[in-house]
Amino acid sequence: MAADKTILRALRGEAQPVPPVWLMRQAGRYLPEYRATRAKAGDFLSLCYNPDLAAEVTLQPIRRYRFDAAILFADILLLPQALGADLWFVTGEGPRLSTITDAAGLAKLKGRDDIHEVLAPVYETVRILAHELPPETTLIGFAGAPWTVATYMIAGRGTPDQGPAHLLKYTDRATFAALIDLLTEATVEYLSRQVEAGAEVVKLFDSWAGSLKGRDFDDFCLTPAKRIIAALKARHPGLPVIAFPREAGERYVGFARATGADCVALDNSVSAEWAAQNVQTGGCVQGNLDPRLMVTGGARLVDETRRIRDAFAGGAHIFNLGHGITPDADPENVHLMLEALRG
Numbered sequence: 001m002a003a004d005k006t007i008l009r010a011l012r013g014e015a016q017p018v019p020p021v022w023l024m025r026q027a028g029r030y031l032p033e034y035r036a037t038r039a040k041a042g043d044f045l046s047l048c049y050n051p052d053l054a055a056e057v058t059l060q061p062i063r064r065y066r067f068d069a070a071i072l073f074a075d076i077l078l079l080p081q082a083l084g085a086d087l088w089f090v091t092g093e094g095p096r097l098s099t100i101t102d103a104a105g106l107a108k109l110k111g112r113d114d115i116h117e118v119l120a121p122v123y124e125t126v127r128i129l130a131h132e133l134p135p136e137t138t139l140i141g142f143a144g145a146p147w148t149v150a151t152y153m154i155a156g157r158g159t160p161d162q163g164p165a166h167l168l169k170y171t172d173r174a175t176f177a178a179l180i181d182l183l184t185e186a187t188v189e190y191l192s193r194q195v196e197a198g199a200e201v202v203k204l205f206d207s208w209a210g211s212l213k214g215r216d217f218d219d220f221c222l223t224p225a226k227r228i229i230a231a232l233k234a235r236h237p238g239l240p241v242i243a244f245p246r247e248a249g250e251r252y253v254g255f256a257r258a259t260g261a262d263c264v265a266l267d268n269s270v271s272a273e274w275a276a277q278n279v280q281t282g283g284c285v286q287g288n289l290d291p292r293l294m295v296t297g298g299a300r301l302v303d304e305t306r307r308i309r310d311a312f313a314g315g316a317h318i319f320n321l322g323h324g325i326t327p328d329a330d331p332e333n334v335h336l337m338l339e340a341l342r343g
């Protein structure tokens with residue numbers, strides 16, 4: 001029965017007349033019911049660590065839109081916190097972390113097996129969801145990819161060009177590489193526990209992959225993803241994995257084969273027509289509608305939705321945005337997109 005879920009069929013490589021659909025950040029500030037639950041929790045991190053409320057916000061977009069997948073409500077920065085970094089969110093600005101700038105800072109972090117006490121509420125959220133989701137809905141667990149998580153740990157915040165992480169990569173390569181290794185190993189443990197708790201698919205978010213070029217892309221995006229996917233599949237045979245090397249451009253070509261991912265998620269900087277010819281030939285793809293269309297709506301949203309659906313109709317495809325839906329999106333536009341996709 002489970003194998004008949006639309007998302008799992010796509011991940012096995014099946015083309016479907018209407019592609020399954022979910023949205024990155026589908027539980028988020030554009031929904032009034034999310035804002036109400038976050039207010040009840042107090043703040044974003046309290047919401048992440050409250051299993052009942054985190055499960056509630058995960059379910060909200062499923063009730064409203066009947067998406068084919070639910071993504072666990074958590075954040076990629078919970079793992080650095082579990083490794084011992086300080087983490088807080090500044091309203092209207094984003095995340096802040098204590099910084100890792102040298103070997104001494106790295107040495108203070110915990111080991112890959114010492115993360116589970118902090119992350120236990122996340123596993124509990126997964127268990128609740130595995131129980132509460134409609135039987136046709138696939139539950140996706142996730143983690144940040146090592147490079148993207150490292151960029152936040154090194155800079156202590158989001159950065160436009162990931163400058164501090166690139167500098168550490170050149171000035172103290174041993175520390176930088178050791179941080180990537182620790183994150184690679186800890187991510188395997190973290191995702192493994194999510195799968196044991198009931199996640200059916202896992203997704204690796206490498207939001208800043210596009211700033212790695214040449215050999216750096218191989219060493220710090222591709223190779224860690226390959227190691228994580230191989231270790232997870234050894235422990236959980238048949239586990240489908242979605243990889244999102246955002247803004248990888250030409251490097252999307254062959255990424256699934258090189259890493260062992262079952263699906264590559266595309267941002268909206270590549271055209272669906274190009275990706276159908278150059279990426280989808282290697283297996284399932286996910287994406288790639290511009291999230292701005294969820295703000296502007298109208299005929300353009302309808303046309304672009306159908307264009308992307310039709311471009312990928314020859315192979316396996318999971319419909320999604322090219323990046324997360326934004327707080328200024330109109331919830332009605334999600335209905336408009338779903339009607340265009342299914343009609």
Ligand SMILES: Cc1c2[nH]c(c1CCC(=O)O)Cc1[nH]c(c(CCC(=O)O)c1C)Cc1[nH]c(c(CCC(=O)O)c1C)Cc1[nH]c(c(C)c1CCC(=O)O)C2
Binds near residue numbers: 038074076
């Ligand atoms: C880089 C990154 C982060 N977190 C994540 C990424 C990778 C994907 C991407 O590139 O967007 C991933 C993430 N963050 C969140 C999820 C939950 C699942 C989902 O609905 O997609 C997922 C999968 C919730 C969240 N994570 C965050 C929110 C908004 C917080 C709030 O409610 O105030 C949500 C719903 C906060 C967050 N978390 C992060 C930042 C930079 C911010 C601040 C920016 C912002 O406010 O949008 C780190």
